[in-house]
Amino acid sequence: MKKLVKILIIVAAVLAVGYFVLKNWTKSHSPEDTAEITANELNVKVEYCQTAVKGRVIFGELVPFDRVWRTGANEATVISFNKDVKVAGKSLAAGEYSLWTIPREGDWTIVFNSQTGQWGTSYDEATDVLRVDVPSSQTSESTELFKISLVDVDTAGVNMSLKWDKTLVQVPID
Template sequence: MKRLLIILGIIAAVALIGFFTLRSWTKSGSPEAIAQVDQNGLKIKVDYCQPYKKGRKIFGGLVPYGEVWRTGANEATVVDFDQNVLVAGQPLDEGEYSLWTIPSKDGWIAIFNRETGQWGTNYDQTKDIVRVPIVSREHSPKAEQFYISFSPTANGTDMILAWDETEAIIPIQKRERR
């Protein structure tokens, strides 16, 4: 019995070391980042990973047009709203959501999904809460690394998704309580 416990302990230790080594390796190519805003009583926090361009064609290449993208790298990007909001005019309740997008040449679709914590390739459309069209435009200078930032607006903020020569804008406003 003692020998079995020692063997199981060794297997568990090797598995843990392997897990953390793999996690460290994947994060080195696309490091973790946090984007957040706290303005006019609106708090939004985004946990995501930042892939690099590395000389690749990004939109319409590495990230195909017309297909769901994890909007970052590694695990699915998670957005946390501290209150009920309007996202591109559509209501979304406070809470955590995974953020997905469907890029295209002429505009994008932003998707807020109730499932969080999954790897970024495990998208389940049946758990979508909101899908909204958003504007994309040329971004200059080119962004070698994907990033998410916020730009204040009169009634809220714009969440900006930028990579390479493209940025997509998700308008967010506080939703009045009824």
């Protein structure tokens, strides 16, 4: 019995070490980044991992159209608000959400989900809190690393920009 317990402890230790090595290895290829802004008493923070183009065709191939995308790499992207907001005109309560998207050739669906902390491919539509559609546009210049930025829009709130390859999506937050 003692031998079995020792073997189980060794296996658990090896798995734990393997998990942390894999996690650090993936983050070396898709670094962590944070976008944060305070504007008109609204604090918005987005924590995500940046994935790279690396010569690949991104939207429509690597990231299929009409399917939920984790909006970054590694763990699910997390967005938090210190107070209630309107996202593209729809109400969303203050709190912390995982951020998902459904890319399309025209409009994108932006998804706020109540589950956070999961690996980026572990998505449960049943825990969606809000979905909004916003337009996407094409840029002339390519962005190698996926980038989320937050920009103050005077008294109207902030815009969250999702930019990767030659695609730009603007999400208005009031």
